[in-house]
Amino acid sequence: MTDVRTSTSGLLWAGSEDLYAAVLEHPFLAGLTxxxxxxxxxxxxxxxxxxxxxxxxxALRALAARAPDEPSAAMFAEHAVGAVAVEQGLHEEFLDDLDGAPVDAVPPGPTTRAYVDHLLTAVHTGSWAEGVAAVLPCYWVYREVGRELLPRSSPDPLYARWVAAYGGDDFSAVVDAVLDLTDRLAPGPREQALMESAFRTSTRYEWMFWDASWRLEGWPL
Incomplete structure (x- = not known):
């Protein structure tokens, strides 16, 4: 079940619940399970x-640099290192089982570039709270998708490993830490609205990211 909270994070989720429902219905995730x-x-x-x-x-390193207190800075700095560790660990495991060109021989696709640009704009030019809201869907949507898919897992061992990585307790604890921080922000109405916009845009990109892979998206020219 989706972790729907009150206060700041609850308002963010409520404003994008329709997008999360669309994520769960995407054929990419159906094909995984x-x-x-x-x-x-x-x-x-x-x-x-x-x-x-x-x-x-x-983006996480930028948030760490702008954090208003040391615990928040330390958390996002640690998570930035963790994001790289995922790239070097879990993704390398997957790629070892898949044929194809090396990662650096394939350029970032249009959706990838657009999503990253959105995040970097939010964390560098928006308020700190907007930056937090922009990076939050990558944590939260993945955790909820993992929880949703975990009971079904997948008959394909490769896909089952992916589901287990995001549906497990370790990842859930990381997400809870970011949600707790979000709920301590207590923004005013204007900043809450900006946060909701940043969160909804990132949630749209989460759907688009899976859709891009389903379509094997590439650059047209």
Whole structure:
């Protein structure tokens, strides 16, 4: 069940619940759980997610640098290191089981570039609270998707590993820490509205990211 909270984070989620419902209905995730997802779609996802996590780590480092207190700075700095660790660990495991060109031989796709640019704009030009709201869907949506898919897992061992990584307790604890921080922000009405806009845009990009891999999106020219 989705972790729907009151206060700041609850308002953010409520404003994008329709988008999360669309995420759960996407055929990419259906193919993960029933094992029918084509391998080339999953490889596209892993390669693009590797590029994305590099940009995501930059956004988290920017949040750490702008944090108003040391615990928040330390948390986002640690998570930035963790994002790189995922790239080097879990993604390398997946790529070892998939055929294709090396990651750096494939450029970031249009959706990947757009999502990263959105995050970097939010964390550098918006308020600190807006930056937190922008990076939050990557934590929260993945945790909720993992929880939703975990009981079904997948008959494909490769896809089952992906589901287990995001549906497990370790990742959930990381997400809870960011949600607790979000609920301590107590923004005013104007900043809450800006946070909701940043959160909803990032949640749209979460759907678009899976859709891009489903379509094997590339640059048209």
């Amino acid at each position: 029933d094992g029918t997802l084509p391998r080339d779609a999953f490889r596209h996802y892993v390669v693009q997610d590797t590029h994305y996590l590099r940009g995501y780590a930059r």
